[in-house]
Amino acid sequence: VILQTILVGDSGVGKTSLLVQFDQGKFIPGSFSATVGIGFTNKVLTVDELKVRLQIWDTAGQERFRSVTHAYYRDAQALLLLYDITSKSSFDNTRAWLTEIHEYAQDDVVIMLLGNKSSIHIKPLQTWFWQEYGVIFLETSAKTGLNVDEAFTTVAKELVSRS
Ligand code: GDP
Numbered sequence: 536v537i538l539q540t541i542l543v544g545d546s547g548v549g550k551t552s553l554l555v556q557f558d559q560g561k562f563i564p565g566s567f568s569a570t571v572g573i574g575f576t577n578k579v580l581t582v583d584e585l586k587v588r589l590q591i592w593d594t595a596g597q598e599r600f601r602s603v604t605h606a607y608y609r610d611a612q613a614l615l616l617l618y619d620i621t622s623k624s625s626f627d628n629t630r631a632w633l634t635e636i637h638e639y640a641q642d643d644v645v646i647m648l649l650g651n652k653s654s655i656h657i658k659p660l661q662t663w664f665w666q667e668y669g670v671i672f673l674e675t676s677a678k679t680g681l682n683v684d685e686a687f688t689t690v691a692k693e694l695v696s697r698s
């Protein structure tokens with residue numbers, strides 16, 4: 536099974552860094568060009584003895600206008616919506632992203648909200664809030680690798696359990 540996943544969220548929240556960390560297990564400091572993403576990465580995960588190929592698409596450039604090509608939304612089984620925990624505006628903008636997602640994505644799309652750039656692991660208080668909206672929540676760090684594998688594994692598990 537190939538599961539399409541896309542990374543969305545404001546520019547600078549760490550989407551490309553998260554994907555690089557997941558793909559290569561390392562953090563490359565400094566900004567990636569806002570307009571050049573790494574495209575997509577394929578990763579095979581084993582979930583409940585089932586091999587799942589996650590195809591993860593990075594978005595670049597478009598996020599500034601919150602106008603990710605609508606075809607990407609239509610084809611996605613899962614969306615990772617990132618914000619930067621040190622940037623209130625990037626958090627506030629998740630609401631607009633969710634509106635966009637609900638408008639263009641499939642009704643049963645798995646939505647995972649990731650508070651990136653987290654350096655200490657504190658169980659986030661908002662968890663219940665996001666669960667209420669059917670959104671899975673985790674804090675991640677593309678820098679230290681905190682919860683990066685967990686985020687993708689959780690998405691894959693959720694997709695498998697729903698299929
Ligand atoms: P994108 O525009 O969403 O793709 O964001 P980038 O991956 O280009 O990252 C933007 C900036 O944030 C870069 O300078 C990264 O090095 C930095 N960054 C990304 N993730 C983290 C993180 O988890 N922790 C810290 N401290 N910096 C990060």
Ligand code: MG
Nearest residue numbers: 550551567595
């Ligand atoms: Mg990027």
